[in-house]
Amino acid sequence: xxxxxxxxxxxxxxxxxxxxxxxxxxxRQLLDRAQHxxxxxxxxxxxxxxxxxxxxxxxxxxxxxxxxxxxxxxxLRLGADVxxxxxxxxxxxxxxxxxxxxxTLQAMQVDVFVIRDAQAGVTQYVAExxxxxxxxxxxxxxxxxxxxxxxxxxxxIHQYKGGFRDLVVAIVGDICHxxxxxxxxxxxxxxxxGELRLVGPEELMxxxxxxxxxxxxxxxxxxxxxxDVVMMLRIQNERMEQARVPDADRYFERYGLTAERLKRARPxxxxxxxxxxxxxxxxxxxIADGPQSVIRxxxxxxxxxxxxxxxxxxxxxxxxx
Numbered sequence: 001x002x003x004x005x006x007x008x009x010x011x012x013x014x015x016x017x018x019x020x021x022x023x024x025x026x027x028r029q030l031l032d033r034a035q036h037x038x039x040x041x042x043x044x045x046x047x048x049x050x051x052x053x054x055x056x057x058x059x060x061x062x063x064x065x066x067x068x069x070x071x072x073x074x075x076l077r078l079g080a081d082v083x084x085x086x087x088x089x090x091x092x093x094x095x096x097x098x099x100x101x102x103x104t105l106q107a108m109q110v111d112v113f114v115i116r117d118a119q120a121g122v123t124q125y126v127a128e129x130x131x132x133x134x135x136x137x138x139x140x141x142x143x144x145x146x147x148x149x150x151x152x153x154x155x156x157i158h159q160y161k162g163g164f165r166d167l168v169v170a171i172v173g174d175i176c177h178x179x180x181x182x183x184x185x186x187x188x189x190x191x192x193x194g195e196l197r198l199v200g201p202e203e204l205m206x207x208x209x210x211x212x213x214x215x216x217x218x219x220x221x222x223x224x225x226x227x228d229v230v231m232m233l234r235i236q237n238e239r240m241e242q243a244r245v246p247d248a249d250r251y252f253e254r255y256g257l258t259a260e261r262l263k264r265a266r267p268x269x270x271x272x273x274x275x276x277x278x279x280x281x282x283x284x285x286x287i288a289d290g291p292q293s294v295i296r297x298x299x300x301x302x303x304x305x306x307x308x309x310x311x312x313x314x315x316x317x318x319x320x321x
Contacts, residue, residue, distance in 0.1 A: 004128055012316035016125045016137045016309055018145045019186040027190055031155050038155075038301060051080035054111040058084045060139060061117045065274055066302055067139050067148070071114045074307035078314070083110075102126055106134060114314065116140040133320070135313045137201045145178045149274055150183030152305040154191060156298050157229055161272050165194040166315045170217075170256060170265075172199040173233030173282060180274045181233060183210055197238035199223030200233075200255065220255050221280045227265040231272040232257055232282045250279045257283035262292065270294045 006021065008014040013026065056075040068084065075082045087101070102113070107186050113130070115123045115138035127136035141145040154164075161167055169188060175181045175198045188196055197215045198205065205216060217223030224230050235251060257271065271283070271293045279285050287293060 005122055006127075008316065008320055010319060011318075012319055013312060014134075014135055016147050016313070017123050017127060017141070018138065018148045018185055019150050019190065020145075022190065024190050024192065025166050027151070027187060029307070030151055030308050030312060031158060033312060034151070034155050034301065034304040035159075037307040037311075038159075038304040047079075048311070049079045050314050051075060051078035054078075054314060055078040055109055056080045056082050056112045056114060056310070057105050057110045058082065058114045058139070059115075060084070060086060061142070064116055064140065064300060067116065068114075070302040071137075071139060071306050071310075073303050075112075076309055077307060078310060080112075080310070098122070098126070098243070099129055100182060102130065103120070106131060111317070112137060112310065113134065113137045118142055120144055128305075133317060135317065137313070138307060140179055143179050144182060144230045146183045147298075148181040148302070148305050148309060149180050150185075150187035150228060151272075151309070152179075152301040153184045153188040153231065154274065155301045155305055156272065156294055157188075157270070159297070159301075160203070160294060161228060164188060164191045166194045167228045168195045168197070168226060168266075169193055169229040169231065170197040170199050170227040171231045171233065172220060172223065172257070174204045174235050175200050175211070177232070177236075178233050178243075182211075184231065185214065190212065197223050197227070220257070221264050222262060224257075224261070224265045224269075227269055229270055229272065230257065230265055232277075234274065234276065235282060236280060247277070252281055256281060257287050259284070259286050259290070262287060272298060275299065 006013060006015045006017055020234060053222055058071055072082050072084060075106060112135045114137045115126060120142040123136060123138045123141050130136060150189060171181050185196060197217055199217045199220055202218050229266055257282050269292060271287055273295050279290055
């Protein structure tokens, strides 16, 4: 059996499961395409016909207002038909296997599956078994990968900073369990970011072999010192216990981003967060709603990036036909 590849026989991108294995040229192509679709609030949005005749199925086993809604909007704005289903492919309990579900939808002429599942490996497993014309896109997989989030983070940084080479980017919070951190690290290192730092409690740091090249800090102040980008991550209550932090207030005391702490970063630093924000835990409302926050722009860029990905996959599909 051939090893799994995200690319088709002609070298075109067929699936997007992970950013691993995608080179800088391809990432820049996707970001350029996303910038074409990006629209500021109040601007007329671009609608196209790139997915006319396509059907996109969003299969989500975890709540996700931002990711699922943006994939749906992206597909609709490109002319596709869209179906949304809440189901956990990794634990089918009604006598129907995971592949039975996929094959049923495939028989209904679904062309693209966007899948979010809590179990690692589900998205690739589906991609290995669909027909040759079908594409599979990860909408977030376990703690491992969230490729479109990595791309939208990179797009947002590029829009505000104009590049990556000389930047210092600090990712703060629960790095160990974060698919966002992994995908953003992958995108930024592939695009040549100057320095990437991981900041958080020692208990929530990843294994030493992960995130090669990134600096590690258990002090927020030291970790964001002279940073150009401060990317905060959502923290779950159960992770605070693991990090030996008794409650949200104590976590905020150590790792919450405040106006005073943000002064350690560069004056023109931007603040990011994948959402939803725990105000008063990861950051203060003053920061979340302040002039250095680009969090709402990230949400807008999520639509642009997912539109670009679907458009790119549709273009590759037509070249295979």
